[in-house]
Amino acid sequence: MNDYLLDTNILIWHLRGKDEIVKLVEQLAEKSRLHISVISRTEVLMGMLPKEEKVTKEFLSSLATCPVDKEVADLAGEYIRLFRKEGVTVEIPDALIGATAAVNGLTLVTLNLKDYPMKDVKKYQAI
Numbered sequence: 001m002n003d004y005l006l007d008t009n010i011l012i013w014h015l016r017g018k019d020e021i022v023k024l025v026e027q028l029a030e031k032s033r034l035h036i037s038v039i040s041r042t043e044v045l046m047g048m049l050p051k052e053e054k055v056t057k058e059f060l061s062s063l064a065t066c067p068v069d070k071e072v073a074d075l076a077g078e079y080i081r082l083f084r085k086e087g088v089t090v091e092i093p094d095a096l097i098g099a100t101a102a103v104n105g106l107t108l109v110t111l112n113l114k115d116y117p118m119k120d121v122k123k124y125q126a127i
Helices: 008-015 019-031 038-047 050-061 070-085 092-104
Strands: 004-006 034-037 064-066 107-110 123-125
Touching: 004 008, 004 092, 008 019, 008 038, 008 050, 008 107, 019 034, 034 038, 034 092, 038 050, 038 064, 038 092, 070 092, 092 107
Parallel strands: 004 034, 004 107, 034 064, 107 123
Antiparallel strands: none
């Protein structure tokens, strides 16, 4: 069984009811355990409207939440440092989400593969 880490953009589009994303999340949930990073949780919560609070928190609570621990933080810092040497900017949230996937052996489901140039991160391009 392959477990998945849902990127922030997947969570947002699922909550907004985008058909393709809702179907994808439902299909993945049927056969796998779905996870999110605490970073994605923060990003989603900071952008929600008051009327969306109940549904958003219920959805997020239905997913396993992966913390940022020392191993994740160290790997994220390594990603940023290594890619900077190559002239590639990896944003801190993306580095932490990518490191969360790598450390926990999860496949990252995202709409933006370009945000995750890390070769050791298993990725699934949604749509």
